[in-house]
Amino acid sequence: MRLPIYLDNHATTRLDPRVLEAMMPYLTGTYGNAASHSHSFGWAAEQAVETARAQMAQLIGATAKEIVFTSGATESNNVALKGVVETARQSQPDRPLHIVTQATEHKAVLDVCGWLSRQGCLVTTLPVSAQGLVDLDELRRALDDEPALLVSIMAANNEVGTMQPVEEIGVLCRERGVLFHTDAAQAVGKIPVDVARAKIDLLSLSGHKIYGPKGVGALYVRRGVKVAEQMHGGGHERGMRSGTLNVAGIVGLGAACALAAGEMAEETVRLGVLRERLRTKLLAGLERVRVNGSATHRLPGNLSVTFQGVDSESLMMGLKDVAVSSGSACTSASIQPSHVLRAMGLSEDDAHSTLRFGIGRFNTEEEIDFVAERIVEVVPKLRELSPAWAEMT
Numbered sequence: 001m002r003l004p005i006y007l008d009n010h011a012t013t014r015l016d017p018r019v020l021e022a023m024m025p026y027l028t029g030t031y032g033n034a035a036s037h038s039h040s041f042g043w044a045a046e047q048a049v050e051t052a053r054a055q056m057a058q059l060i061g062a063t064a065k066e067i068v069f070t071s072g073a074t075e076s077n078n079v080a081l082k083g084v085v086e087t088a089r090q091s092q093p094d095r096p097l098h099i100v101t102q103a104t105e106h107k108a109v110l111d112v113c114g115w116l117s118r119q120g121c122l123v124t125t126l127p128v129s130a131q132g133l134v135d136l137d138e139l140r141r142a143l144d145d146e147p148a149l150l151v152s153i154m155a156a157n158n159e160v161g162t163m164q165p166v167e168e169i170g171v172l173c174r175e176r177g178v179l180f181h182t183d184a185a186q187a188v189g190k191i192p193v194d195v196a197r198a199k200i201d202l203l204s205l206s207g208h209k210i211y212g213p214k215g216v217g218a219l220y221v222r223r224g225v226k227v228a229e230q231m232h233g234g235g236h237e238r239g240m241r242s243g244t245l246n247v248a249g250i251v252g253l254g255a256a257c258a259l260a261a262g263e264m265a266e267e268t269v270r271l272g273v274l275r276e277r278l279r280t281k282l283l284a285g286l287e288r289v290r291v292n293g294s295a296t297h298r299l300p301g302n303l304s305v306t307f308q309g310v311d312s313e314s315l316m317m318g319l320k321d322v323a324v325s326s327g328s329a330c331t332s333a334s335i336q337p338s339h340v341l342r343a344m345g346l347s348e349d350d351a352h353s354t355l356r357f358g359i360g361r362f363n364t365e366e367e368i369d370f371v372a373e374r375i376v377e378v379v380p381k382l383r384e385l386s387p388a389w390a391e392m393t
């Protein structure tokens, strides 16, 4: 076993060596521009991109023509939300620009909604239950109170692993002629996601969350849905995203998708077993420990745990051979408690006592046992020094 142990697979994942192998030719000899149609260098690059597009489409039940390559899920979310609003402004100027989202979205959705709201859109942000689930009755009410253009609700949460009922949400949206966008960066490649079954119109995903490279992602755009371009230029990607394609990155994303499609079922079982092993050991070894999120609607590799009376920053410091996160990577630079945990009703103190374990493809049982033992050893020591703990007990 090598130290440190990486248990932060929601922040990013290690590039699978098989993905790197698929990418290598496109980082070296096969360097053509996929938009160069006059010679074999360009043709080879274009062919590789189209293979990746098909691999990507197959994983989510789409057709290749519906895939737009981007730089990642942040960009995909921006293009989806801003592109839909811009299209509506141009083609249906009388339509109310109402967007419905929910409180535990990634900042790459919430911040775009904040910006759109400053541009005059009406944004409804639905609350979540203690498990982090949106209430379908509340969604129905929001849509019936004020006709909406778009619903943006994530497929799976990056902090607590809660999986939203996308198939039911898709039905509610389709019945009302509302577009349904889902940020599926944590879901695609981990759990089955089928854009036809869930009636998804727009879906964002990212390469580096599925053992592919960073800086590449995709937006699925259902045939017939119009999304105004946010990056103007050469008209690449059917005019929806200009810029020379990141050929090696796209090849890597395609390879990552193909691997996920083939190994998902087996991997889900393996990660679920490791997660339960960690959970059981922590709950057996420590008092006042709580698991956050849904027990049933949960990503297999996710475990979010509140260690009451312990500051998560001190705990991480005490676990110096273990890479975990105290919240979403994108907000951990600030000392704000996680908006996800707060939305689920955790107190500020509990939110500051929470660690997120992200178990992934390359973790082993030996690593899980090591981490569990370290935590069971360190937490009581930290509690001995904690005034908050003294008050609690």
Ligand SMILES: *Cc1c(COP(=O)(O)O)cnc(C)c1O
Binding pocket: 010, 011, 071, 072, 073, 074, 075, 106, 108, 154, 156, 157, 158, 183, 184, 185, 186, 205, 206, 207, 208, 209, 215, 216, 217
């Ligand atoms: C990581 C992540 C993103 C951002 O993806 P990038 O490709 O890093 O831009 C967006 N949404 C969720 C749910 C994520 O987990």
